[in-house]
Amino acid sequence: MKIMKTQTIIITGASTGIGKTMAGLFLENGFNVVINAANEANLRKTFIELGHHDRLSMIAGDISIPATGKLLVETAVGKFGAVDVLVNNAGIFEPKSFLEVDENYLDKFLNINLKGTYFTSQAAIKQMLNQGGGSIINIGTVLVDHAIGGFPATAPISSKGGIHALTRQLATEFGKYNIRVNGIAPGIIRSPLQAKTGVNNPDSLAGLHLLNRIGETQDVAELALYLAKSNFVSGEIINLDGGHVAGHHMA
Incomplete structure (x- = not known):
């Protein structure tokens, strides 16, 4: 009987x-x-709350710095022996008028969202090549394919668009090595991010989705779990959006 290793x-x-x-x-x-986050105090609080400390490790750090991604991989390999899955979830998102965006503001999104995903993936793929395979899951947004008038967000959406393109390119380059790369493009999800973007009542945006409700963090987590376990899905950007991209209701 084959014994499955803990991933x-x-x-x-x-x-x-x-x-x-x-x-x-x-x-x-x-x-x-x-687990990783830039804010060490918040990360430590979550680490304590999650429990399972025999199977949980934390590394605080800014993923826009390539050394952070390398440290995450080194920690996973040193403590658990492998990197089977990477979820590039860290990112920032907020609206700002296109004409008000300056170079420093744009760089903030490119550095954290796109560069962070790029170099953390690079560190993980180097390890996955040694292991004979792995899975990467990137978090994008449905707004790349279906923009919303009245929500000016060119800076973050430009960075997320890069993540979508990177996802397909990595899947193409490394598929023959059994490395699967996919993306999840969420619609409106109930999370602390909404308040940060100035949306105090995320349920008010339910009408953007055909299901007339917003998503929950559990919805995204369950899709990530499916993708992590799948052996034959790669190069896909899956819209998790309650039908946001598929169509819209008559006003």
Whole structure:
């Protein structure tokens, strides 16, 4: 009888919201989990709350710095022996008029969202090549394919668009090495991010989705778990959006 080894996942941006829910779900499903966030105090609080400390490790750090991604991989390999899955969840998102965006503001999104995903993936793929395979899951947004008038967000959406393109390119380059790369493009999800973007009542945006409700962090976590376990899905950007991209209701 073949004994299945415990798989190890790295989740960035895991101290709150989607990332925290993912960490909890993967722990419940027997994974070893390495969590990351830039805010060490928040990350430590989440680490304590999640429990399962025999299978959980934390590394605080800014993923826009390539050394952070390398440290995450080194920690996963040193403590658990492998990097089977990477979820590039860490990111920032907020609206600002296109004509008011300056170079420093744009760089903030490119550095954290796109560069962070790029170099953390690079560190993980180097390890996955040694292991003979792995899975990367990137978090994008449905707004790349279906923009919303009245919500000016060119800076973050430009960075997320890069993540969508990177997802398909990595899937193409490394598929022959059994490395699967996919993206999740959420619609409106109930999380702390909404308040940060100035949306105090996220349910008021339910009408953007055909199901006339917003998503929950558990919805994203469950799709990530499916993708982590799948052996034959790669190069896909899956819209998790209650029908946002598929169509819209008559006003």
